[in-house]
Amino acid sequence: MTHDQRAETAQGPLSFDLTDRPWLPVQLFDGSQTVLSLREIFARAGSVRRLAGDVPTQDFALVRLLVAILHDALDGPQDLDDWAELWESDEPFAPVPGYLDSHRQRFDLLHPVSPFFQTPGLRTAKGEVFPLDRIVADVPNGTLFFTMRPQGAKRISFAEAACWVVHAQAYDTSGIKTGVVGDERAKAGKAYPQGVAWAGSIGGVLAEGPTLRETLLLNLIAADGPITAVGGKDRPAWRGGPARPGAAADLALRPYGVRDLYTWQSRRLLLHADADGVHGVVLTYGDPLPPQNRQGLEPMSGWRRSQAQEKKHQQALVYMPQEHDPARAAWRGLAALIAPRDHNTAPRGEPPSRLRPGLVDWIARLINERVLPDRMLIRIRTYGVVYGTQQSVVDEITEDAVTLSVVLLSEADRGLGQCAVDAVADAETAVTALGALAAALAQASGSEVEAPKDTARDLGFGALDGPYRAWLAALHPGDDPQQARAQWQQTARRTLARIGAQLVAQAGEAARQGRVIELAKGGQLWLNSASADLRFRTRLNACLPLASPPAPGSEESPGGRPRKVSA
Amino acid sequence: MTTQTSSRAALGSVGTLVDGQIRRLQQGHLADRSDAVATLARLRRGAGRAPMAVPDLWALIDLTELSADPQFSGEAAQTRAQNATYAALTLWALHQQSRQRPMHRRDGLGLGGAVRRLMPGNEIDDPVRKRFVRVGAAPTWDALAVRLREVVTLLRREEISLDYALLADQLHTWQYPHRRAAVRDAWGRSFHAYRPQTSTPTDGADNSAVDETDPKDTP
Numbered sequence: 001m002t003h004d005q006r007a008e009t010a011q012g013p014l015s016f017d018l019t020d021r022p023w024l025p026v027q028l029f030d031g032s033q034t035v036l037s038l039r040e041i042f043a044r045a046g047s048v049r050r051l052a053g054d055v056p057t058q059d060f061a062l063v064r065l066l067v068a069i070l071h072d073a074l075d076g077p078q079d080l081d082d083w084a085e086l087w088e089s090d091e092p093f094a095p096v097p098g099y100l101d102s103h104r105q106r107f108d109l110l111h112p113v114s115p116f117f118q119t120p121g122l123r124t125a126k127g128e129v130f131p132l133d134r135i136v137a138d139v140p141n142g143t144l145f146f147t148m149r150p151q152g153a154k155r156i157s158f159a160e161a162a163c164w165v166v167h168a169q170a171y172d173t174s175g176i177k178t179g180v181v182g183d184e185r186a187k188a189g190k191a192y193p194q195g196v197a198w199a200g201s202i203g204g205v206l207a208e209g210p211t212l213r214e215t216l217l218l219n220l221i222a223a224d225g226p227i228t229a230v231g232g233k234d235r236p237a238w239r240g241g242p243a244r245p246g247a248a249a250d251l252a253l254r255p256y257g258v259r260d261l262y263t264w265q266s267r268r269l270l271l272h273a274d275a276d277g278v279h280g281v282v283l284t285y286g287d288p289l290p291p292q293n294r295q296g297l298e299p300m301s302g303w304r305r306s307q308a309q310e311k312k313h314q315q316a317l318v319y320m321p322q323e324h325d326p327a328r329a330a331w332r333g334l335a336a337l338i339a340p341r342d343h344n345t346a347p348r349g350e351p352p353s354r355l356r357p358g359l360v361d362w363i364a365r366l367i368n369e370r371v372l373p374d375r376m377l378i379r380i381r382t383y384g385v386v387y388g389t390q391q392s393v394v395d396e397i398t399e400d401a402v403t404l405s406v407v408l409l410s411e412a413d414r415g416l417g418q419c420a421v422d423a424v425a426d427a428e429t430a431v432t433a434l435g436a437l438a439a440a441l442a443q444a445s446g447s448e449v450e451a452p453k454d455t456a457r458d459l460g461f462g463a464l465d466g467p468y469r470a471w472l473a474a475l476h477p478g479d480d481p482q483q484a485r486a487q488w489q490q491t492a493r494r495t496l497a498r499i500g501a502q503l504v505a506q507a508g509e510a511a512r513q514g515r516v517i518e519l520a521k522g523g524q525l526w527l528n529s530a531s532a533d534l535r536f537r538t539r540l541n542a543c544l545p546l547a548s549p550p551a552p553g554s555e556e557s558p559g560g561r562p563r564k565v566s567a
Numbered sequence: 568m569t570t571q572t573s574s575r576a577a578l579g580s581v582g583t584l585v586d587g588q589i590r591r592l593q594q595g596h597l598a599d600r601s602d603a604v605a606t607l608a609r610l611r612r613g614a615g616r617a618p619m620a621v622p623d624l625w626a627l628i629d630l631t632e633l634s635a636d637p638q639f640s641g642e643a644a645q646t647r648a649q650n651a652t653y654a655a656l657t658l659w660a661l662h663q664q665s666r667q668r669p670m671h672r673r674d675g676l677g678l679g680g681a682v683r684r685l686m687p688g689n690e691i692d693d694p695v696r697k698r699f700v701r702v703g704a705a706p707t708w709d710a711l712a713v714r715l716r717e718v719v720t721l722l723r724r725e726e727i728s729l730d731y732a733l734l735a736d737q738l739h740t741w742q743y744p745h746r747r748a749a750v751r752d753a754w755g756r757s758f759h760a761y762r763p764q765t766s767t768p769t770d771g772a773d774n775s776a777v778d779e780t781d782p783k784d785t786p
Binding site for chain 1: 689751756
């Protein structure tokens with residue numbers, strides 16, 4: 001079958017050896033981009049800044065692939081000491097070339113019997129082959145993302161195809177797919193929805209260091225932590241037999257560990273290629289993996305307790321992956337990212353409503369055991385896909401990052417981490433006050449309230465975005481949390497008061513004249529720009545109490561400041 | 568809160584001048600000194616009218632301090648300072664007429680707060696509110712003077728005092744078109760900030776927002 005559809009060259013069957021041929025897109029320190037083979041990327045990881053795929057989610061999928069290779073090549077790290085040795089080592093990736101040699105056959109994208117991450121001989125009853133758009137993520141929905149391709153994605157290079165194969169296994173959409181021969185789940189040539197591929201169902205989180213070498217190591221979690229492999233069974237996809245159509249037989253027990261999980265075969269697919277490149281694909285469902293309660297296995301996502309799921313599945317406690325809200329910058333989700341697992345506001349005896357990613361627990365362990373210096377900065381990078389229309393299309397790909405000092409994760413100095421989380425809450429309540437101001441101004445002038453409120457909130461969060469990130473990155477071990485928070489509140493107050501003043505100034509004559517409204521508790525209020533402004537200031541001061549400087553002067557005396565009199 | 572905040576506000580040159588002149592006249596008036604009583608009667612006739620329209624007043628108001636101030640060296644600047652001073656003094660004189668308590672109180676209520684005090688409890692007296700809105704919306708100096716006169720008449724009836732020094736500074740600022748909105752906002756805030764009872768701590772904390780209301784930030 002494979003031979004029927006794959007042209008052979010005079011030199012024999014087609015081959016694209018991912019261990020030797022460049023395909024992994026990376027960014028170097030001078031900002032330039034290049035592509036590297038698997039062998040090169042580990043050899044040169046210290047001089048690679050980061051992966052740089054066509055879409056951010058490619059980076060997440062590829063890092064997981066590289067980490068799976070490392071776990072398997074090192075068969076570890078078994079514990080923290082193992083890891084510390086790697087971190088200190090000049091050649092932490094030394095076993096990788098030998099490992100790649102021994103699995104070389106499984107890293108051939110076009111191998112006739114064991115094509116990488118694919119299913120040999122995969123076909124439909126009618127032998128159809130489909131356009132590459134199926135695996136080349138189109139964003140936004142309905143518009144080809146790769147508008148720089150003159151003919152769309154009709155034909156792509158082997159290197160690009162390799163990236164998209166890894167991406168499809170991680171992020172493919174749900175919806176009705178082609179039924180393939182040999183898949184018992186297919187009915188009348190159709191494969192009915194089984195959900196999005198694994199990484200698409202979680203809120204992806206990576207720890208990023210200054211070089212790819214550090215990034216890979218930071219995400220390489222020792223087996224003695226809460227995230228553990230099951231016995232010796234954990235292995236990446238290429239150490240099992242080549243995938244066959246239909247779901248794997250042993251799904252109930254799997255994944256056995258992160259190597260299995262990071263290379264999870266959510267799909268069955270097969271590329272169609274000739275000597276000039278890849279021109280088609282057959283794609284259908286592979287191994288389903290429900291996301292409920294995988295927090296002990298999947299370290300690269302935060303988790304939230306879902307009472308709806310608990311009811312539905314009649315289970316006592318169900319955690320679901322904490323997805324990223326594209327409307328919220330990563331720093332606004334900081335609590336979910338860094339707040340300790342055992343820290344929760346729920347009543348005593350209640351399980352926590354949120355669990356931070358296992359990966360963050362791991363980094364925290366490295367700090368607490370003094371393996372990493374608490375002055376070190378890492379970047380927490382988040383990746384997510386928002387699927388639309390019954391998860392059958394990609395609506396949006398989100399990516400964000402917050403840089404923070406690892407001391408924020410430290411158990412010893414919990415105050416500073418809590419301060420960072422509290423500062424986000426400060427921003428939320430203060431922006432809510434700004435939204436209320438916009439709503440009141442709109443109401444005072446008799447116009448619709450919701451849209452101006454949302455606009456003002458966006459404006460507020462947008463204005464706080466840069467300042468918060470700068471503030472967060474500047475937190476250092478030994479900083480006084482109270483003082484740091486006061487500093488943040490001052491920044492937030494200054495920023496939002498400025499926007500508030502602009503809103504009031506722009507509100508116009510109708511808002512200034514306002515209207516008299518009856519209060520529910522009796523009495524009347526003259527709602528106009530002045531009363532809205534006053535209420536906003538009161539609320540801002542109430543929610544940012546540490547920001548209030550001593551108050552000289554009066555807001556009632558614009559003429560009372562001789563130095564301001566224009567001449 | 569108005570009471571507390573305005574006490575911290577430094578007066579401008581116009582406000583300082585007005586404060587001094589009214590204090591002197593007010594003392595005389597309350598002591599029933601005939602010269603002060605007579606001066607008040609003459610000033611009252613100018614209330615709500617342009618300074619130049621009442622030549623009788625020219626001699627009553629001592630503007631030498633202003634003339635000496637380099638800040639008001641230009642003719643336009645002189646005129647603005649003069650307008651504000653005349654208006655504040657004449658309105659006060661109207662306000663003070665036959666009242667035996669001081670109607671000018673430095674650190675007293677601002678214009679908005681005084682208007683709010685005309686209304687009972689939590690109710691908004693709409694005719695009064697509309698009159699106040701009309702003051703804020705006055706398109707010209709002359710219109711402003713007339714509308715203020717109406718409001719001051721109401722304040723006199725209820726014997727509600729006003730900080731005329733503050734008002735003088737505001738009337739001065741009002742004449743700079745780009746700062747007019749700031750004055751109107753200050754009047755508006757003073758209205759809403761008025762509390763019948765003693766100020767709460769929240770009200771006090773609110774003063775710290777002052778730096779953002781800097782008139783130069785307001786278009």
